[in-house]
Amino acid sequence: MTNLTEFFGKQSPLKALLPGFQPRAGQGWMAEAVAEAIANSDKLVVEAGTGTGKTFAYLIPALLSGRKTIISTGTKALQDQLYHRDLPLVGKAIGRPVTTALLKGRANYLCVQRLDQLTDPASGLRADLNEVREWRYRTGSGDKAELIEVPEDSPVWPLVTSTADNCLGQKCPEYNKCHVVKARRAAQEADLVVVNHHLLLADLAMKESGFVEFLPGAEAIILDEAHQIPDLAVQFFGISIGSREIERLVDEISTLTSPYSQPDLNRRVDALQTAVRDLRATAPRKEGRYELGDVINELRRPLDTLLHAIHDVQVAVAELGDSSIELEKIHEQLLGLTERLTIFSGEDTWDGLRWLEVHARSLRMHLTPLDVSSKLSGLINNDFQAWIFTSATLAIGDDFSHFGSRMGLGGVAGLTFPSPFALEQNGLIYLPPDLPQPSDADHTSAMLEAVTPLLDFTSGGMFCLFTSHRALNNARKWFTAHTSALGGRTLLVQGDAPRDDLLRRFRQIGDAVLLGTGSFWEGVDVRGDALSIVAIDKLPFASPADPLMMARLEFIRRQGGNGFMDHQLPVAALSLKQGAGRLLRDATDSGVVVLCDPRITGKRYGRMFLQCLEPMPYTSALNEVSSFFAVHKRKGKVA
Numbered sequence: 001m002t003n004l005t006e007f008f009g010k011q012s013p014l015k016a017l018l019p020g021f022q023p024r025a026g027q028g029w030m031a032e033a034v035a036e037a038i039a040n041s042d043k044l045v046v047e048a049g050t051g052t053g054k055t056f057a058y059l060i061p062a063l064l065s066g067r068k069t070i071i072s073t074g075t076k077a078l079q080d081q082l083y084h085r086d087l088p089l090v091g092k093a094i095g096r097p098v099t100t101a102l103l104k105g106r107a108n109y110l111c112v113q114r115l116d117q118l119t120d121p122a123s124g125l126r127a128d129l130n131e132v133r134e135w136r137y138r139t140g141s142g143d144k145a146e147l148i149e150v151p152e153d154s155p156v157w158p159l160v161t162s163t164a165d166n167c168l169g170q171k172c173p174e175y176n177k178c179h180v181v182k183a184r185r186a187a188q189e190a191d192l193v194v195v196n197h198h199l200l201l202a203d204l205a206m207k208e209s210g211f212v213e214f215l216p217g218a219e220a221i222i223l224d225e226a227h228q229i230p231d232l233a234v235q236f237f238g239i240s241i242g243s244r245e246i247e248r249l250v251d252e253i254s255t256l257t258s259p260y261s262q263p264d265l266n267r268r269v270d271a272l273q274t275a276v277r278d279l280r281a282t283a284p285r286k287e288g289r290y291e292l293g294d295v296i297n298e299l300r301r302p303l304d305t306l307l308h309a310i311h312d313v314q315v316a317v318a319e320l321g322d323s324s325i326e327l328e329k330i331h332e333q334l335l336g337l338t339e340r341l342t343i344f345s346g347e348d349t350w351d352g353l354r355w356l357e358v359h360a361r362s363l364r365m366h367l368t369p370l371d372v373s374s375k376l377s378g379l380i381n382n383d384f385q386a387w388i389f390t391s392a393t394l395a396i397g398d399d400f401s402h403f404g405s406r407m408g409l410g411g412v413a414g415l416t417f418p419s420p421f422a423l424e425q426n427g428l429i430y431l432p433p434d435l436p437q438p439s440d441a442d443h444t445s446a447m448l449e450a451v452t453p454l455l456d457f458t459s460g461g462m463f464c465l466f467t468s469h470r471a472l473n474n475a476r477k478w479f480t481a482h483t484s485a486l487g488g489r490t491l492l493v494q495g496d497a498p499r500d501d502l503l504r505r506f507r508q509i510g511d512a513v514l515l516g517t518g519s520f521w522e523g524v525d526v527r528g529d530a531l532s533i534v535a536i537d538k539l540p541f542a543s544p545a546d547p548l549m550m551a552r553l554e555f556i557r558r559q560g561g562n563g564f565m566d567h568q569l570p571v572a573a574l575s576l577k578q579g580a581g582r583l584l585r586d587a588t589d590s591g592v593v594v595l596c597d598p599r600i601t602g603k604r605y606g607r608m609f610l611q612c613l614e615p616m617p618y619t620s621a622l623n624e625v626s627s628f629f630a631v632h633k634r635k636g637k638v639a
Contacts, residue, residue: 004031007060013093026417027053033415035061038220038386043412045400046390049419050581054390058222059090063098067219069192072200074225083194101190105199109179110142111162113172118159128156142179165333171325201236204379226389230406233372241340242364246276249333256326265316275309278302283363289547292354303345310337355547370555377408393577397611402570426590428628429618435598438538444474447596451535452485457629460532461512465579467538475515489513522578527586534583535594540575541568569605577612590632592625
């Protein structure tokens with residue numbers, strides 16, 4: 001096994017490549033543990049606090065190991081950062097050639113065949129489509145992330161990318177030009193492949209179903225932001241079907257059958273469109289999640305109508321015979337839709353939870369397994385692969401049992417490398433006294449009345465993180481009525497602009513107040529004085545009425561466990577750890593985390609939340625918060 005000391009010591013080659021590089025004991029120890037796990041094809045769970053440098057601590061041993069490695073990240077943005085920024089830098093540091101590849105799901109790559117088939121798009125799509133048509137001749141990878149002129153959520157992308165259902169495979173006339181095929185071939189030949197969790201789990205689900213996996217066989221698999229895996233896995237090992245995918249399929253059928261004079265088929269396609277609209281109209285109007293059993297009686301008639309309409313279109317498409325490869329594929333998709341819809345509308349027992357997700361213009365039905373740990377265990381626990389799981393939030397104190405049980409890891413031990421930052425000096429937790437209970441209608445206004453005076457103590461900015469959109473909207477209204485509380489600062493609100501744009505403006509302004517919910521709780525990095533307060537409205541308990549939570553709690557109940565203590569509490573504690581982790585992102589950062597939930601001091605379990613944020617001290621005295629900011633203001637002037 002390679003000695004890693006030279007890469008993490010005072011004479012590290014990283015010093016010349018990475019401004020501000022400092023040797024960190026935890027980083028070197030983590031790298032040694034990763035190297036050993038890879039060498040022995042072991043399992044390793046590592047919690048690495050902010051500032052540990054976990055990315056380099058797994059990249060360097062992976063590249064030096066000579067083993068074929070897959071690295072999976074939590075988001076496509078992190079995936080791109082790892083591949084385009086971190087990997088080239090580490091490659092220079094180790095001074096040896098290593099072939100690497102970036103691999104995403106097929107929906108991220110331009111499909112030349114589908115682009116050529118698109119002849120008459122809606123007028124609102126023409127500008128984006130023209131950008132795509134020009135870009136096709138410039139791109140080598142076909143990765144849509146390259147084309148920043150077209151938004152990631154543009155409606156044009158589903159029309160010019162493929163899915164597993166509509167891809168023509170080797171029968172495609174443009175197969176030799178296929179960007180997905182090229183990306184997979186590059187991945188097969190590379191020493192190290194960077195993927196994201198969605199792609200990895202899709203591959204594992206295919207393997208579990210008996211299909212040949214498309215990710216290259218690997219000797220080491222490293223999962224960064226591994227805390228996301230258990231909840232994501234539940235989605236991939238379940239079944240779902242949505243109104244939008246049926247509507248897109250209807251559009252494709254209309255386009256592909258337009259050259260044929262088939263009045264009967266057109267009538268059947270119109271009936272299918274009507275059936276989808278009828279299903280949406282019959283579903284609950286209020287957005288949210290519902291147990292399917294509670295609404296199935298209302299939905300049974302439109303579901304049956306939809307099934308018959310799909311069958312009628314499938315029969316008509318089949319009668320066109322071998323007219324085109326595309327129509328053969330459409331026929332397969334219609335059969336698959338029938339199969340999935342039959343499961344939802346049938347009376348057969350299924351060891352999971354049936355639920356409905358309602359959005360403003362669409363709905364989606366889900367079958368969620370109660371537990372995926374046994375499936376994950378069967379895929380992970382083998383003797384020929386090393387598996388490394390790492391994140392800043394995997395343990396409650398030093399206890400990894402919650403993560404381990406959900407992943408099916410059994411007795412795998414975990415290692416903790418605390419943040420090297422001086423959290424006990426640079427961070428403070430403020431617990432405002434006398435706040436109402438979270439269920440109180442006045443909680444949000446009371447929280448803001450307690451939090452906004454802290455702005456007088458600092459020249460930096462503040463995040464207000466909320467556990468619900470309702471609370472966020474209440475906060476917006478409060479600030480509209482109390483503009484003086486901002487003290488002339490800019491108010492930024494999630495939803496008014498894309499997240500990355502809001503963050504860019506927040507950093508640029510330097511003393512703004514930002515209101516955010518879930519998407520700002522993790523994966524957000526604001527360094528320096530721009531962020532000096534993170535205020536959290538409530539302990540982030542997921543609603544026990546949420547179908548995903550219900551499925552998990554039902555499984556724990558069947559096992560004889562306590563759903564609150566065994567699941568709801570640890571999940572909330574780890575979520576709080578994520579949210580509070582937005583504050584101190586650099587060794588010189590300082591600031592205050594404000595926890596506005598009286599249950600932290602009023603309930604016995606509140607202590608667990610404070611333990612998660614150790615070694616940061618806590619106080620309920622406003623004058624101590626004022627003194628903290630004053631001390632760090634003087635330190636800043638001295639520096």
